[in-house]
């Protein structure tokens with residue numbers, strides 16, 4: 001199986017499927033569909049939303065199978081040479097090898113392998129092409145508008161070397177605007193400084209967060225970053241307009257709604273202010289005693305012959321779209337490195353391990 005996975009992955013890497021390359025995104029989804037076109041009983045449904053193609057495959061006529069595998073075939077920009085796969089021993093180099101065409105190749109080979117089963121498991125497979133730019137027209141649309149989901153959702157795109165990511169932080173990007181009254185810098189008492197107002201608002205919002213250093217090595221707490229602040233045009237003028245952009249990350253059981261309430265409450269004390277949500281996403285939170293998760297952990301440990309720990313993810317993942325609808329999500333990944341950098345790589349033996357774990361997981365009753 002190692003050779004089959006490697007050859008398939010080499011083909012996938014050669015597609016320059018960066019998020020903005022719409023023709024190539026279509027080509028790679030065509031390739032997936034063609035690769036699986038002779039698998040009996042497999043139902044394929046294709047979607048195109050704002051030019052971004054996706055494909056959903058299942059053995060039964062359902063959008064909510066027992067197990068749903070989710071993968072993205074878009075990649076971030078890379079040098080020309082990173083789209084030429086290169087093998088060195090057990091390692092395969094190339095853009096997308098670990099993020100996450102390697103895992104997609106494993107899923108595709110698993111679908112072919114499952115075709116030999118007389119009684120097909122109730123499993124679905126989703127491949128999208130806009131994860132690297134926020135999944136608006138991929139997973140987000142498909143979950144929210146088409147109702148695609150699963151009892152247990154596996155996203156092999158995060159968590160180093162088979163670790164089991166069962167918690168992820170939520171994200172809350174907000175723009176806050178303050179208006180004031182312009183006047184000369186020598187007569188501030190006749191005006192109202194919009195920047196000054198934002199500074200006060202920022203400090204008040206910040207008081208809801210742990211200051212760093214916090215003493216927690218995992219930093220499993222809410223954080224805030226003032227990423228951008230704009231306002232004013234001259235040293236001797238009181239600015240009448242200012243805006244700032246905050247990047248807030250939060251942990252379960254906080255929610256987007258709770259964050260918004262906090263922002264509203266602070267802003268209510270400052271006249272002539274408003275906010276606008278730029279992008280938001282809830283946390284991922286899967287209970288460690290979920291039966292699917294326990295079964296997955298047992299099988300992974302048996303195949304890898306070592307323990308695989310639970311872990312947490314600071315960055316946002318596609319898992320949030322499923323988790324906020326109450327679905328159990330597991331994020332895990334094979335062994336690889338240099339994600340988004342030069343010479344991205346994946347260990348081919350770890351892809352075989354992933355294949356064996358997935359296969360046993362879906363076959364075992």
Ligand SMILES: [Zn+2]
Nearest residue numbers: 212214216219
């Ligand atoms: Zn901290």
